[in-house]
Amino acid sequence: MKVIAEATDELAKNAAERLGFGSWTSDWRRVTADPSVQIVDVMTPTYLHKDPAIDALEHGKAVICEKPLASNERDAREMYEVAKRTGAKTLVGFNYRRTPAVTLARQMIAKGELGRISHVRSHFMEDWGGPQFPLSWRFRPEQAGAGALADLGSHAIDMVRYLVGEPKEVCAAAENFIPERMVPGGKTKEPSRVDDVTMTLMRLEGGAIAEVGASWIATGRKVQLDFEVQGSEGTIYFTMERPNELQFYSARDPKEASGFRTIYFGPAHKYGETLLFSSATMGTGYVDSVMNQMHDFLLALGGGEEYSPSFYDGWRVNRLIEAVLESSKKKAWVTVA
Numbered sequence: 001m002k003v004i005a006e007a008t009d010e011l012a013k014n015a016a017e018r019l020g021f022g023s024w025t026s027d028w029r030r031v032t033a034d035p036s037v038q039i040v041d042v043m044t045p046t047y048l049h050k051d052p053a054i055d056a057l058e059h060g061k062a063v064i065c066e067k068p069l070a071s072n073e074r075d076a077r078e079m080y081e082v083a084k085r086t087g088a089k090t091l092v093g094f095n096y097r098r099t100p101a102v103t104l105a106r107q108m109i110a111k112g113e114l115g116r117i118s119h120v121r122s123h124f125m126e127d128w129g130g131p132q133f134p135l136s137w138r139f140r141p142e143q144a145g146a147g148a149l150a151d152l153g154s155h156a157i158d159m160v161r162y163l164v165g166e167p168k169e170v171c172a173a174a175e176n177f178i179p180e181r182m183v184p185g186g187k188t189k190e191p192s193r194v195d196d197v198t199m200t201l202m203r204l205e206g207g208a209i210a211e212v213g214a215s216w217i218a219t220g221r222k223v224q225l226d227f228e229v230q231g232s233e234g235t236i237y238f239t240m241e242r243p244n245e246l247q248f249y250s251a252r253d254p255k256e257a258s259g260f261r262t263i264y265f266g267p268a269h270k271y272g273e274t275l276l277f278s279s280a281t282m283g284t285g286y287v288d289s290v291m292n293q294m295h296d297f298l299l300a301l302g303g304g305e306e307y308s309p310s311f312y313d314g315w316r317v318n319r320l321i322e323a324v325l326e327s328s329k330k331k332a333w334v335t336v337a
């Protein structure tokens with residue numbers, strides 16, 4: 001934690017004192033060019049990811065960047081191409097992959113425990129984005145790329161790619177329900193032109209069909225990042241509202257004992273060593289998923305292994321976000337190259 005950049009001197013100084021950084025600046029170039037810095041973590045609003053990330057890569061740093069990677073596919077592809085050219089290790093912040101029950105789901109699918117996958121449903125629903133929520137960059141298409149689709153749906157899309165496979169065709173409906181929002185601190189309203197709810201059908205590589213959805217006006221839903229994956233031999237269900245649990249139905253169970261069972265995250269699973277006590281269900285949550293992500297990235301840096309999700313995955317998700325918006329606009333299926 002050498003140096004932190006913020007938008008103004010005052011914000012930077014406060015952040016450095018609060019978080020314990022060695023120094024601060026209101027010019028992010030002082031971070032990306034600092035020879036003593038090895039890893040740059042870009043956590044600015046989405047439209048301010050590209051320039052610092054590329055500058056850091058050009059200075060030979062490993063780069064962590066929040067999701068979605070960029071506010072459009074062109075910028076995301078450029079970021080990925082610079083990462084490829086410089087050979088740098090990169091991370092895009094799809095942290096939910098490293099919630100232990102999600103990692104377990106992926107292992108079970110890869111081992112064939114669900115058989116042939118026919119259907120996956122992946123949603124991310126929250127309820128903070130109603131009309132009371134003030135205007136910010138998140139509600140400007142040119143800065144955020146999209147609304148709920150980019151903010152929450154990017155995680156849901158990444159989940160489908162991580163668990164089952166790459167989407168090849170999409171057919172979507174994206175809707176704006178709140179066309180104007182209050183300017184912060186002001187008495188005026190300005191237009192909000194992004195999607196508040198987006199639902200998409202996807203055909204995946206390998207033949208499965210996915211339903212992918214995002215909403216920030218899903219009344220009552222707090223962090224309902226959930227998925228169900230159905231295959232010929234079994235089904236799994238997960239919701240981030242119960243992050244220590246994975247529901248599993250196996251068609252191989254004896255008929256008299258068939259039914260969904262709850263697998264509790266515990267010491268037997270990957271990341272189980274992070275539990276303070278040795279009992280399952282003692283608790284893992286959002287923060288653990290971020291810590292697991294940073295832990296694995298540092299291991300990859302030290303050991304020279306590949307890290308995923310990288311800027312490649314970030315670019316693919318940006319590509320899919322644009323295809324979803326195009327499909328909704330055209331009211332037609334769109335092929336994703």
Ligand SMILES: NC(=O)c1ccc[n+]([C@@H]2O[C@H](COP(=O)([O-])OP(=O)(O)OC[C@H]3O[C@@H](n4cnc5c(N)ncnc54)[C@H](O)[C@@H]3O)[C@@H](O)[C@H]2O)c1
Pocket residue numbers: 005006007011026028043044045046048066067068093094095151
């Ligand atoms: N992975 C996750 O779970 C997760 C969760 C929340 C946000 N995000 C992502 O993180 C990013 C930031 O989101 P947020 O809600 O924190 O946004 P935000 O609007 O709160 O801004 C983040 C910070 O960037 C600072 N900033 C703005 N301009 C700057 C500049 N020129 N130089 C340095 N700092 C500057 C702001 O002052 C603020 O402290 C977005 O891309 C978002 O999608 C990811």
